[in-house]
Amino acid sequence: MKLTIPEKEVMGHGHLACQGCGAALSMRYALKSLGKNTVLSVPACCWSVIDGPFPHSAVNIPLFHTAFETAASTASGIKAGFEMQGKDVNVVAWAGDGGTYDIGIQALSGAAERNDDIIYVCYDNEAYMNTGVQRSSSTPWGAWTTTTPIKHPKDRPKKDIIGIMAAHRIPYLATASPAYPEDMIQKFIKAKDIKGTRFLLIISPCPPGWKSDPSNTIKLARLAVQTRIFPLIEVKNGQEWKLTKKVHKPKPVVEYLRLQGRFRHLTEDDIALIQKNVDENWEILSRKLL
């Protein structure tokens, strides 16, 4: 029998993630795909806690903690250091949405423009979860966070990071969801063998921040795809857009929204507007697809 998910585990026991954390699961799949010859550059984010306090570490590969806005630039430096020693190592910047969409976007853009030979992974839980659920530019329209209270929820859409990264014409970028591990693993394996800047965006349900039941994490990660809120795609050289998971009968967004307390305050009109935006975004995306 051919296994679609590599059997060998790299990540060990004892990580400190919350129950139902999408980011812990994503790391596990990422390391299964990339193997032990991998180094992580981790800025301030949930994963700087999840890995464990000194002297513990859950990943069994080198993990270099770095400042909030430096995941990409530190990774570029690490890669350069290995290159000068003739070592071929997968260097992975592993950051949350705050460290990617907001404070780290300059360093990320710089690395992507230089096409530095790194894999940049953003596990996107759509707010500053590690500091207690403050809005980021990845927070979707209408969502509650501690800085977008119910009386004034987020009034701007989620930043189009995929569009931004595609505009850099990097060799490979993809979206992934822990509800589709085979798809995610295929993408990591593909990314591993490509030279240059590779970018993976993983939708990462966060029970404490999304106010969702930990047992619904996989369901939410699946519904994000099935509602076309988070289509699974890959883009080569910023130009060849491909859907990797076709959704024949998209589910209404309300099914996704109703499982999350952060959207509980939304009216029917609000939800209708979100549905309209998702449909429009899908139209825009479908025009790009091969």
Add this chain to the structure above:
Amino acid sequence: MRKVMIGNHALSYGAKLSRARVIAAYPITPQTDVVELLSEMCANGELDAKFIKVESEHSAMAASVGASATGVRTFTATSSQGLALMHEVLHWAVGARTPVVMGNINRALGPPWSIWTEQNDSLSQRDTGWMQVYAQNNQEVLDSVIQAYKVAEEVQLPAMVVLAAFVLSHTSEAVEIPEQEKVDEFLPAYQPRYKIDPEEPHAFGGLTDPNGYFELRYQIQKAMEGAISRWEEVGEEFGDVFGRKYGLVETYKVSDAKKLIISSATLASTARTAIDDLRKRGEKVGLLRIRVFRPFPSEKVKSVLRSIDRAMVIDRNISFGASGIFYQEVKAACYNEENMPPIFGIITGLGGRDVRKEDIIQMYEDVMKRDKPKSDIIWKGVRV
């Protein structure tokens, strides 16, 4: 080989001779020649290094820390606003114990915009844990880069080689370029004690509670204290090999001196010529140039001051709300000692205003006739 070069190129040659393996830098006036020449050297194969042309100084330092953590010799250079932008990552370089060496061109900070020399940029980084050496000529710039790597890699702390904007950065002087073979012998390949290595995986810099953090900070201070003697010894050893000796401080005509001018960098070289003139008039005056500012050479400073009747510190910098920064440091070093002379603090030359030999003679004449300081600042050359 002797070559006429500007101070900026002396930094580039220093990095080249030290065989830096990764360079990450961002351009800023007046540092640009440093990175332009290094780009050239990397491009034509003279220097076997990877040059990451980053999009900011913040990323320059982050990439330098990352590269250094893999166990390769790493170089960068900046100035003023660039150094200020690096500030967060300067702390990271120290905490991560990465022996990055950086050239910094002392340039005044804005606003208003200024490109001229002043020391507030580097002195604002005083408490980061970076070692700092202030050069007085282009030869010393080149030589100090090589020495900085030797000390930095031993004590596992980063080091900054500092030079004055334009006064050195863009002034041509004859510089002896040491032979590569001799440099290789003096400064062998970097052998890191710890490095990022998939064969031996570790987490670096993970959350450390109050049970552990304190000791790590203690170790940084101990490394700094250990670096004091190493700068002295490495400067001696450099002299044995290359014929140019260096120390934590430099003294000039202090053996019989009763009065002392204390300064740093190029102001100290100007003060030296002033001392020659004053000596001709029979003044028993000497010079103490503080070369290594961090770690601060307190013992050296005290030992010179013990036989002095009156001392003045000339600062091209200011800690607003207090005084000149070298003045503070000298005064603090002497406070608990018996028989220390009165120490006067002079602030001059901010924003690159010229400080000539005549100005220093005039300061000397004014200050040395005073009994003791009435305040911590004597302003010289300011129009008010």
